[in-house]
Amino acid sequence: MTNKQLAQAFKLTGSLLELHDENPFKVRSYTGTATRLENLNEIAAQLSQKQLVELGFSKNMSEKIFSLLENGSFKELDELTVQTPTGVFEMLGIKGLGAKKVRVIWQELEIETIKDLYEATQNGSLEKTKGFGKKTAENIANQIEFLEKQEGKQRINIAFQYSDYILSNLSNQDFIEKISAAGQVKRHEPIIDTISFVSVLKEGNTSRELFQFLNNLDGISFDAKNSSPFLWKGTFDEIDLKLEIHLTEKENYYGKLLRESSTLSHLNYSTNNPNHLDASLLAVSYQNANSEEEIYQKIGSKFIPYPQRNGLHEWKWIKENNQSDLLELQDLKGTIHNHSTYSDGQNSIEQMALAAKALGHSYLVISDHSQSAFYANGLNKERVQQQWKEIEELNQKLAPFRIFKGIESDILNDGSLDYDENTLKGFEVVIASVHSVLGMSEEKATERLLKAIQNPYTKILGHPTGRLLLRREGYPIDHKKIIDACAENNVAIEINANPHRLDLDWKWIDYAMQKSIWLCISPDAHSTEGLKDTQWGVRVAQKGGLLKKKTLNTLSVEEFESWTKS
Ligand SMILES: [Zn+2]
Ligand SMILES: [Zn+2]
Incomplete structure (x- = not known):
């Protein structure tokens, strides 16, 4: 279990206690432990109980940490879970519904299932309840509808x-x-x-x-x-x-594999090429073949890599490119967009650098959160200076491995970045991302991003829509306008490789490549383990046909350095 997972268990216990109207001091001892775990520089699983107590955890709480590490739970959490109806437990997962509100729903409205809660948002009974109102009821209804679609x-x-x-x-x-x-x-x-x-x-x-x-x-x-x-x-x-x-039978294997791994619109493609069979890929897939290449040959095409069999841009792509042009994990020479213990990461800059090196990278962009991100321990100007000094020292020590001074700057509500010009000037890589006030119309969101893209210090646009897959839809944006603006302003767009995000969506890669902008695969790592998330970004980018030559972090360290100055 990571510190984050441990912290989540304590947070959950705090919420459940609050839900059951327990003593606020008791609630705070759990939520306080969660915060302490999140801010811990050491890995809790590697510490003795004595060390935990020395770091400020009470004896009682350190015992619970040990129980979590050994059994995945502890007594109080188990008891609270049993005492809470499943539906009420699930309500805690709805965004915007804290333990206090769930308690009202459960105790005052006597609602114990998500289905009944949804009903209450529709028949008006929830919005009439004290502390809710029309807007909150609407948000809850939207959330439930969204979650149902993800089942x-x-x-x-x-x-x-x-x-x-x-x-x-x-x-x-x-x-x-x-x-x-x-x-x-x-x-x-x-x-x-x-x-x-x-x-x-x-x-x-x-x-x-x-x-x-x-x-x-x-x-x-x-x-x-x-x-x-x-x-x-x-x-x-x-x-x-x-x-x-x-x-399937041996002689039908390749056809079957092709059919089972392609979308229907991919299979319905036919070439109408006079030199080849005027038949769809689907039709020729039923003829005996010794390889999938052979099946594609029958309709006059080269082999289409599996991820690209979406029925979108692949036929155009394969005419202009070869399979070997497609980005692979081992093509990446550096890792961009990473957090350290300076903000909400779990590992020091040096640990992140060594882990990146061990993965075969020759550079690392550290981009902690900026000062407005108080929830993530964002860096004020003084701490930025302190971090730069540490990076300079580490660059001496770890050369030729190179750490770049980056920042993940919040895009504020008015589209401006989060530091004065003097501070912004000192960063080598500014990644601009939206983290707050996510409820926006398409017009507002697009305007906000455009302003950030036009800022001369912005180098990379971070997770463009802010979506969290299966949890939260992103804010709507005009993708074409955003991509066009990035092309005009020499701003790269990241494909955030965290499997919760995968944002920019792969469907826009083709358009972005047409506009000749750089795309980068960013793990958005908050720990050394998180660096490995890069693999998901690469896999999804392959769906969109991302070429090696269009991927920013395939550049060598020297090339990347000169890009930061461009
Ligand atoms: Zn972010
Ligand atoms: Zn980040």
Whole structure:
């Protein structure tokens, strides 16, 4: 468990205590522990109880930290969870509903399910309740509608874990001749509801062996009603996610894999090229073939990489480029947009630099939060100076590895950046991002971003829409206007690689490349572990056909340095 996860458990306990109207001092001892854990420079899991007490944790709270590390919970949290109806517990997850409001809903309105809460937003009873009002009721209704739409879906990083689990269990079984992931996982979809595979069994085996094996495998359940001898369907037990395993004959394997890993609009493509079959990809996929390349050849095309089989820009892309031009993780030479303990990160600048180096990078942009981000311990001018000094010393020590002085500057409500000109001048990389007042019309949001893009100190636009996948829709923006402005002002756009964000959305990569702007893959790492999130950004960028030559952090350290001065 990371410090952040530990802190979340204490925060939750605090909320539950508040929900049950417990003594405010007791509530504060838990929320205070959460804050202390968040601000801790050391990794709690590596400390002894004595060390925790020396760092200011009470004996009682340090025992609970130990219990969390060992058992994933502690007694009070378990008891509170049991005493709280599931629906009420879920209400705590609705944005804008703190424990106090949930308590009113539960105790005064006697509502215990999300469904009944939604009803109360529609029939007017919630807005008449003291402390709510029309606007709050509307927001809650929108949130519930949004959350309902996300049911049964998972983010890419979670889905990949479950896909790997199935693949690692199946691939070494005697009865399997061939197996490959397919579907949404193979296409690197940011949001996934079904994990699917295509497999061929070894001669002499029937689907019975496979079905028996799957029925005995931990963590999944068989959906007999919707399965057939050539299709095993089921679900995962601990997570809302479906699983499908398609069986096929050896000679049909490549066609089946192609069909199962492409969208329908990709499959419906036909060339109308007189030298080739005037047939759709779907039609030719049913002919025997020894590879997927062969199937694409039949309609006069080169092989299309799996992530790009979306039915959007791939056919144009493959005419102009080769598969080897597509960005891969190992092409990245530096990591941009990273936090340290100066703001809300968990590791020191030096630890971040060493971890980036170990991942094969030759430079790191540290971009902590700016002064308005008080919730994230943003840096005032004095602490910026202090950080620059530390970076200069580390650059001496770690050369040729290079740390760049960056900042993730809040874009304030009026579109201005968060420091005076003198301070802004001193940064090598200013990433401008919106973190507050997210409820905006498209016009307002676009204007706010445009002003930040036009600021001569802005080098990179951070997570352009502020979306949190499966949790919060981004504010609406006019993507074309924003991308055009970035082109005019020599501002790069990040593809934030945190699997919650993946923002800029991949569908806009093609347009951004047409406008010749730089895109960068940014992990937005808040710990050394977070640096590895870069992989999700790369995977999703591949969907949009992001080329190596259009990716800012494929530049060498010297090239990147001269870009910072451009
Ligand atoms: Zn940010
Ligand atoms: Zn950030």
